[in-house]
Amino acid sequence: MLYVYCDSKKETTREAFLDNNVTFTSHLIIPEEDMPKRTKPDHLLSKLITEFEEQGQLINREYCEESYYIRLIQHYERQFQFDKALNLTDQAILLYKYKQDFYLLKAKLLMASQQASIALEVLDQAYAISPMNPEIQFLKARACALIQQFDDSLKIIMDLKCNIQKTDLPELLLVEAFIYETMKDFNKMFDTLRDALILNPNNHEALEQIWVSVEFSKKYEESIRLHQDIIDKNPYSYLAWYNLGHAYSCIGEYEAAVDALEYSFLINQQFEQGYLDCAELCLQINMYEKALQCYVDANDMFGPDAELVVYIAECLIKLNRHKEAKHKLQKAIYHDPYNEEIFFYLAECFSYESNYQKAIKYYLNAIDLDEQREEFQAGIGKAYENLGNFKKAESHYKKAATFGMEQSQYWTMLISFLLKRGEKVKAEKFLARADKYSFGADLLYCKSAFYFMEGSRENAIECLEEALSENPNLYAILYEILPELKEDKDVQSMIRYFNI
Template identity: 30%
Template sequence: MEQNNSKNDKRLNELISTYEELSQQGAVVHLEETEYLEIVQYYQNQNMLDEALEVISLAIHQNSYSPQLFMRKAELLLTKGYASTALDFLDRAELLDPADVHIKMTKIEVMIEQGQQHTALSMIACLEPLIEKPLLSHLHFLKAEAFEAQRAYKKMFRALAESVRINPDNQNAIKKLWLAAELSGCFQESAQLHQKLLDLRPYSSIAWYNLGNAYLKLDNLIDAEIAFEYAFITNKHFEDAYRDCAEVRILMNNYQGALDCYEDMLALFKPEASLFVNIGYCYEKLEQFDFALTCYEKSFRYNCHYAHAFYRKGMCLWKLGNTVHAAVAIEQALEIQKNNELYTATLAELYCIIGQTEKADDLYYAATGLRPDESEPWIKYVRFLLDKQRFEDASELMREAEMYVQDAEIFYAKAVCFFLTNNKKDALRLLKKALKKEEDLYTMTFHLYPALKNETEWLLAISTHLLDGKEPRG
């Protein structure tokens, strides 16, 4: 075998030398079609695409009736990004050999790339009854590509499912299935499909990974963890499978199990800042704060501008009671990511604790501007204002908040503010509105202003609503 390879290499080298020597001399080169194609392949392998195109053009000039040569030139043009010109050569190839399926399928790929999805799908429909299984699987994959471009994601998922049903070894289709499930929301269908696929191909790490993601979306954490485990058991270099398995274990509060995944990643893959932060977070949740801080410091060796590492360091220091240094760390995080609402609101809370009230006020308000359409930053700020007995400011803030958010939390908070500014009629009306929208959230009013537990009118309004909502006993 090695001797044959050596002979072939020698023959190819001699062929290349002969061609280049004749070309440099300006002599007319006459070679067999197969020899031209060998030279083209050689240049393409060397990433010498211009030279490859020059050779294929010469070959076509000498043999303008070869569909294979036109097809080969189209492929080279596609590699260089010249899709429109490539399509012209594919048309010429198809004229010479109208029955060639590969030419038609390449045309379909180009049309999808050029945004001609309707034409591509029409061609697929015509071609589908004419081709056999191995190519039929790829044809359904191309159909999925066209549907993806049209944003018809459920059709995309079904086309990929059919592609895999026809050929369980179509790796391109299997790899794209999870994206299709994510875009279409077909998580239950994805789980069922991958279960069947794994009955046929139990060592398919991608199928296990896709199954894990489907279970995760279905909130089936136990089976998601198992599927991700099998994904990296069947492929020990599957980095995303380790990472996602660790994240599932964190959701299950299994921080030691997550650490096991992260330790495997440290042993198998190049370390990066985010990995050390994830390890630190697990130690933090296990209340091993010194180990956590060590991991956060290690992360800076790999990325000294990693904002999330500074944030987690700050949170860890806060848990240790070191609020001043915690604030410094969060300041560093916010310096790197200036418009991060989480960092802004966290630093505001720390400033409040260490007595920097004006800075806290500025940051709480800044946080509302970063996510104005969500209630959380507004609620944090109004709680701060109520703690400072700034009831009028709190009422004004809730009026502003209501311009962006119309949810129960804002109604409850606005009701509290109105009640504390002696606008009790409107306050109780708003309270009833909030109770009708989401009655289970009424306890948040006592978190906003604990003294409301002693306000008879407030308690009566809540209890009346709750009693009215109960069915009478027969």
């Protein structure tokens, strides 16, 4: 169990905090960028946008101050309308020829729009105005990296390290890490960001970027040690907990990973990704109740959101709470009628209730939106099988196996369906095809059943032994195809032996 330390110096878990109505944020000042924002109409910005859109420039002298230009440029940058932002920047440079800020803005916009070579020319102009500004060199290093001039970009960094002020070193290390990332040298990227975090454990940008380097360099153990050290210095670093959780997950320490991810959003209740990643991991390791709680909390905090409702429904279905899931999905369909997942999970709910006609209707809705989802095809195939429409069932099972050819479960559904129907020739063909693309104990049980049906008992027993060695819990597949094997003493003996 991981622990977070509050002001009382006592170790505590999420339950303790919630039971006592204590929140982490009562002891923590969240950075301004992480706080929820109240959005008010910005009438001045609206006027600036209207004038620029209508006139192509800011004509009203009242609006020609540099702060107005910066606001409008930043607006178009946020909208990814780089052409308009660059147009405004050029206008501002004509008015404020010796103002380096507009040159730097222009260089950043050019780099964002994949024009790094031109950005270097603009930065040379900025350097002529303000040669002592280190940000110009930082941007030059980034621009050189973007056009694959890595020797030049690293030389800029090395030269700066010789005489840079200590206050500028964190930014320098971030730029160096960016260069290594562009070079795809993730080991050096990790080492550089680690240096930045040793220098300042609260470096928000370094904490945001370091996971990329960990994921590609696979330095999970080093990442765990680093983030544990950061948490020792600042137990309320939500990004440190978040990164720690992912590192634990990658080495299979799933309970520790869930705890760490949970702390990330308990510390910063506006950190949506923390809720979602924690919930996703809980789903993967069958902690459905906890996954459900994370998704419900996220929907309460950031919703209503149709995607989150789908995840909530999935958890409810896993918990056999189909009625609740169906109710939520039927409400969600009105808000998002083009979400194939909503239709699919509704179909699953109706299948659970054995209302196969209704289930087929919703499966077809889902398939209309995304035909190549193997689980949609498998679901409708099962519904048709239960209604006795074997021709359509086989058709959809084949599509499921084709679209999900690397997943053994869909081949198993098709082959077991054919074997139950006595279609051994077809089943043999698909067994051979499945062997090319997939592997799983479920397929071995199907193969064993096929050999039993062929009268090749020796091969059947050999195949059954291999299947039981792989996964002894899936033996029901064999009984589903050949119920009479429940009376076979050899088969029963083998299953008991492997399930002790």
